[in-house]
Amino acid sequence: MNLPLVPNLIAGRAVGQVGADPLLVRNPATGQAIAAVAEADAAALDHAVQTADQAFQAWSQVPLGRRAAVMFKLRALLAESAEEIAGIISREQGKVVSDALGEVARGLEVVDFACGVPQLLKGEYSPQVATGLDVASWREPLGVTVGISPFNFPIMVPLWMSPMAIATGNAFILKPSPADPSAAVKLGQLWQAAGLPDGVFQILQGGPDVVNGLLAHRLVRAVSFVGSTPVARHIHSAAVALGKRVQALGGAKNHAIVLADSNAEFAANSVVAAAFGAAGQRCMALSVALVEDSIADEFVARVAAKAAAVTVTAGTEAGADMGPLISAAARDRAEAIISEAEADGAKVALDGRGFRPAGYESGFFTGPTVLDAVTPAMRAYREEIFGPVLAVVRVRDLDHGIGLINDNPYGNGTALFTSSGEAARRFELGVRVGMIGINVPIPVPVGSYSFGGWKDSLIGDFHIYGPESVSFYTQAKVATRRWPAPDQSPEASFHFGARSK
Secondary structure, three states: OOEEEEEEOOEEEEEEEOOOOOOOOOOOOOOOOOEEEOOHHHHHHHHHHHHHHHHHHHHHOOOHHHHHHHHHHHHHHHHHHHHHHHHHHHHOOOOOHHHHHHHHHHHHHHHHOOOHHHHHHEEEEEEEEEEOEEEEEEEEOOOOEEEOOOOOOOOHHHHHHHHHHOOOOOOOEOOOOOOOOOHHHHHHHHHOOOOOOOOEEEOOOOOHHHHHHHHHHOOOEEEEEEEEEHHHHHHHHHHHOOOOEEEOOOOOOOOEEEOOOHHHHHHHHHHHHHHHHHOOOOOOOEEEEEHHHHHHHHHHHHHHHHOOOOOOOOOOOOOOOOOOHHHHHHHHHHHHHHHHHHHHEEEEEEEEEEEOOEEEEEOOOOOEEEEEEOOOOEEEOOOOOOOOOEEEEOOHHHHHHHHHHHHHEEEEEEEEEEEOHHHHHHHHHHHOOOEEOOOOOOOOOOOOOOOEEEEEEEEOOOEEEEEHHHHOOEEEEEEEEEEEOOOOOOOOOOOOOOOOO
């Protein structure tokens, strides 16, 4: 097998070799293997963590202005490399190039935020809290931190993690998805070109063994994860049990309520784009439309017609709107759930099963699918499909829709389409979901806010990027100071809490 090698990045060097049974990277549009992954073994993992710990000792003492300069340089290099990175993502993940460029842009927002690290790490100082007594507080980095990123956003999610970890003074080890790891390698090269010292950003390739090895390593202080809820639970429980901090963002089943007073054309366009963009492989994809009864027939017909017009082909093709799923297994699961819903009574308003675009018959494609008359008992409603399937559930009114959203175990993102400010306000206050859009189908916050859901969409307490990442990647330190004059001999008190006033 003569395939390009996707290496590890350890101590500033690309290292690793293909094993006897290597992980293969496949182009989802063709099904063909295009690269082999150099999986890190236990020795390489320990070497990377030890290197990161040594690099942290020096990097944590680098002045904030110099750290910010690296962030500014990284930002410029990412912007210059956006087209190249988007091409890598499209070949390995399958999404269309324009969507991959959007992924780079959303990651840049977090780099922008990290460029302000001198402001973000400003401490507090209170002089004369008591006679001759001053108090100061500041935040310091943790040490070795780890990011475990998913296949669906191979550059954006690492950029949600690594800039904030590194800007605040930590060393960072990225474990990318083995399905599309090459964008991470490019990111590592850009960190080096930006002037980051060797060992501060490293990459370990592989699967569950690498993840579990990082979770168990005594020098790893914090772990950031984005992926499915079952894996998020495992990572959270394993790492927290060892005293590590954890950001663990899980799965989703995002609902949009479409009220009769909404702009019908705008709502339909928004739902189609949010349901079928990236083949539905987004944790913020709109997979359920809760449509008010009085407009449901018209809305389903409108959405089905628009979805049928979506251009589905390889993401690298000009004019593509939607690409393939990541694997044959993902395609087969999505189509099995469609068939099960139909058997259970759902109406298939648009059927994407068996779709094979010309020239890409061996790819992992499922066409846009619209299921009408879905009920909460159906698997198509209950489970995260992570494919181009929109489930339409008919609701009596806004309160009925809010009730369904709140009964769902996930709480990542949700949206409301309406022209009523009163309805919007009632929706914002009533739903138990972390991120809300009002006539915004995918309400991902900008980089200066934090991203995170509720319920089974977030395991633990920490959201990702923005202000919460500053808290996650640092720990507080407080100093209480007194400087008595050489000719003074103030008495020490035996009573806790007694201070000289």
